[in-house]
């Protein structure tokens with residue numbers, strides 16, 4: 001390492017220090033075709049995001065980049081005054097809910113949560129990853145409703161829980177309209193059922209976000225989105241975190 005970089009590593013300036021540190025990791029990881037975020041990307045060191053992660057604490061779930069995207073989505077919907085409730089299909093411990101609702105910051109808006117709280121349903125042939133990566137099993141990533149309620153109810157009073165297999169409990173909100181639908185159920189069948197239910201109920205300018213669209217481990221979720229939007233006017237925007245977003249026309 002050159003003298004310039006050594007000086008940077010011990011600099012008093014936080015950003016300069018981070019940058020030197022990142023450069024070392026970048027070089028190391030590039031050899032394995034892996035990538036990390038640049039040190040000067042604001043959300044990676046924003047005190048606001050750090051405070052939210054500290055507030056959320058330990059329960060596992062979506063990683064920091066996807067949390068930031070959900071938080072920004074919530075904020076955008078509030079700032080643009082898009083009308084409607086919000087909903088999620090697949091919440092596990094509730095981490096995605098936390099970031100979405102913190103961004104939305106609207107306790108008067110009902111948030112509907114659909115989850116089996118018994119983990120994944122049975123995958124079909126469309127869910128088999130062609131890559132040899134992990135294949136899902138029925139019951140994987142199961143968390144009890146009581147645990148998720150406890151995680152979320154200390155922050156929010158507007159969450160409504162619908163325990164059951166998608167789409168069994170959708171009829172209970174059939175008369176609502178939605179500003180956000182976040183879909184994170186990993187498999188073809190429940191992803192497709194969620195799209196079929198929420199799409200016609202989305203407000204204009206509302207968004208559907210899929211956590212799994214760009215994952216080699218979730219080919220069924222990708223397939224469901226591609227099939228569903230092939231004959232519709234809206235476009236799917238995939239983003240580098242693996243999520244995608246669709247704005248309702």
Ligand SMILES: C[S@@+](CC[C@H](N)C(=O)[O-])C[C@H]1O[C@@H](n2cnc3c(N)ncnc32)[C@H](O)[C@@H]1O
Pocket residue numbers: 060061062089090091092093094095096097114115116117118119120121141142143164165166184185186187190211
């Ligand atoms: C990947 S996890 C969701 C992760 C979550 N969004 C987070 O922030 O960590 C998928 C969730 O979907 C639920 N799930 C999967 N298939 C389902 C189905 N067919 N019906 C209802 N819930 C389902 C699982 O119980 C699990 O909680």
